[in-house]
Amino acid sequence: MRTKLIFSTLLIFFLVNTSFGQGFVFRVLASKGANQVKKGANGETVPLKTGATLMSGDELIAANGAYIGLMHKTGRTIEVRNSGITKITDLESKLAKTQNDVANKYAQFVMNKMNEGDGDINSNYRQNMKATGAVTRASSSNALKVMLPSSVDILNPDAIIRWSAAPEVENPKYVVSIKNIFDEEIFKGETDKTSMPINFDDENLSNERLVILTVTVKGQKDIVSGDYGIKRISADDASAINESLDVLKTEVPNNSALNKLIYASFYEENNLILDAITQYEQAIQLSPEVDDFKMLYDDFLMKNGLQ
Secondary structure, three states: OHHHHHHHHHHHHHHHHHHHHHOOOEEEEEEEOOOEEEOOOOOOEEEOOOOOEEOOOOEEEEOOOOEEEEEEOOOOEEEEOOOEEEEHHHHHHHOOOOOOHHHHHHHHHHHHHHOOOOOOHHHHHHHHHHHOOOOOOOOOOOOEOEOOOOEEEEOOOEEEEEEOOOOOOOOOOEEEEEEOOOOOEEEEEEEOOOEEEEEOOOOOOOOOOEEEEEEEEOOEEEEEEOOEEEEEOOHHHHHHHHHHHHHHHHHOOOOOHHHHHHHHHHHHHOOOHHHHHHHHHHHHHHOOOOHHHHHHHHHHHHHOOOO
């Protein structure tokens, strides 16, 4: 895994160096509302689109209730939520001027996914998923589909598990059950939502290397998911990944929706799908009004055959 990590890091480093050398200051990662940008080069005011590049002389014109997510050329992110005019030069001054290499690598990974081609997240990225053979798992009409591979590794103890809604059941309650390798139930939780946060450092789970998770509808034993194996990665693999993760943490605080997308990309690159899912879920919880984040999450699920 360490060899793969190094290879992926070098690949993304190449991508960031070729993409960030284009002269722009910010790139638009997400935009909600009828936002505009006044171009400093010619004074023209145009609609603000996801994927657009912004220069130092430009000015953002944010609508009421707007959300604008921007990525600086150094890989750092910033959010604009206030309506009115914001100068790009003012946003630049809020960010440190030092180059953040690790932040660049994984920020660029997000940018590539959101803004391939002309920046149309709906058409381009979804077409790429078809071209690369992304699949959707079939399920019976009675089955609950958990948004996980049948077997998945996990690095962090906190995870969010999501599943499909029960078909033709009014106000269902869901039961999440986790068993150890001896088929003993060691965790059970109920919810009326289609997701549940689970802490794998819980006293009943912390000593288990491998567990099996299933989801059922309470009182409807015939509506059940398959079995999903969740395994903690080995100490050696965790050490190799944490080496890069610690550097990322020093450069990118995990405290905003945009930054959580960067962490999701880091985990995805290291085949930690559940850790990536948790970051996407948390990003959407922080900014539920931003459709771009939901669409990016949907594409991630599609790419990994989970939707």
